[in-house]
Amino acid sequence: MIPARQNRAIAALVALTPLVCGAAGSSFPGTAASHSPDKKWELTSDPPQKDEGHKLVLRDVAKQTNRQLLSFDRHVEAIWAQDSRRVAVTDYSGSDASDCRVFDVVAGSETATSKSLMDSDLVKVMTGNHHAFLKCLKWRSPLLLEIEVEAYGDAHPKGYKRLVVFDVLKNQVTNP
Numbered sequence: 001m002i003p004a005r006q007n008r009a010i011a012a013l014v015a016l017t018p019l020v021c022g023a024a025g026s027s028f029p030g031t032a033a034s035h036s037p038d039k040k041w042e043l044t045s046d047p048p049q050k051d052e053g054h055k056l057v058l059r060d061v062a063k064q065t066n067r068q069l070l071s072f073d074r075h076v077e078a079i080w081a082q083d084s085r086r087v088a089v090t091d092y093s094g095s096d097a098s099d100c101r102v103f104d105v106v107a108g109s110e111t112a113t114s115k116s117l118m119d120s121d122l123v124k125v126m127t128g129n130h131h132a133f134l135k136c137l138k139w140r141s142p143l144l145l146e147i148e149v150e151a152y153g154d155a156h157p158k159g160y161k162r163l164v165v166f167d168v169l170k171n172q173v174t175n176p
Contacts, residue, residue: 025077025078025079025080025136026043026077026078026079027075027076027077027078028043028044028045028054028056028072028075028076028077028078029045029047029054029075030045033059034078034080036080036084036087036105037080037082037083037084038083038084039061040060040061040062040084041058041059041060041061041080041084041087041105042058042059042061043056043057043058043059043069043078043087044056044057044059045057045076052071053071053072053073054071054072054073054075055068055070055071055072056068056069056070056071056072056076056078056089057069058087058103058105067108069087069089069103069110070089070091070101070103072091072093073093074092074093074094075092076089076090076091076092077089077090077092077135077136078090079136079137079138079139080139081139081142081145082139082141082142083142084105085104085105085106085142086102086103086104086105086139086142086168087102087103087105088100088101088102088103088136088139088145089101089102089103089136090134090135090136096130096131096132097131097132097133098133098134098135099112099113099114099134100112100113100114100134100135100136100145100147100166101113102136102145102166102168104168111168111171113134113136113145113147113166113173114126114134116166116171116172116173117134117149117164117173119172120164120172120173122149122162122164122173124155125149125151125155125156125160125162126149126151128151128153128154128155128156129151129152129153129154129155129156129160130153130154131151131152131153132149132150132151132153133148133149133150133151134147134148134149135147135148135150137163140165143167143168143169144165144166144167144168145165145166145168146163146164146165146166147163147164147165147166147173148161148162148163149161149162149163149164
């Protein structure tokens with residue numbers, strides 16, 4: 001078991017992770033931008049103002065307009081779908097939790113995949129452990145997102161890890 005002091009140190013390092021672009025996606029906060037595959041959209045982060053967190057901002061390149069997608073305290077990672085319509089964002093909200101959200105940048109809608117997981121056989125994993133993490137791994141297609149579910153705590157002291165696929169149209173998870 002990792003002592004609380006080391007957990008805080010690890011969390012601090014994770015919160016300071018610089019922008020990393022590539023196949024795994026982009027990490028924010030950072031100073032660079034993440035462009036959609038078709039270059040029509042751009043993600044950036046704005047630093048905290050007063051008591052607010054960082055902001056993940058979506059820019060429509062052609063219209064030169066900005067829209068805030070998410071406010072976050074620590075850091076997030078984003079991966080674009082191949083068709084540039086959706087971006088999946090892992091929000092590392094705490095040392096004991098992360099969530100995976102899907103933003104439809106064209107429709108302007110958001111889906112938290114955690115609700116779908118709570119409606120599946122993973123409800124015991126998500127509620128029975130004091131550490132539950134969802135991570136958006138990759139888009140299998142423009143409508144299918146691979147998510148890693150990892151948890152540990154009372155229900156799974158040795159840990160639990162499973163890959164699931166989130167169907168954007170059906171708003172539900174399936175086995176890979």
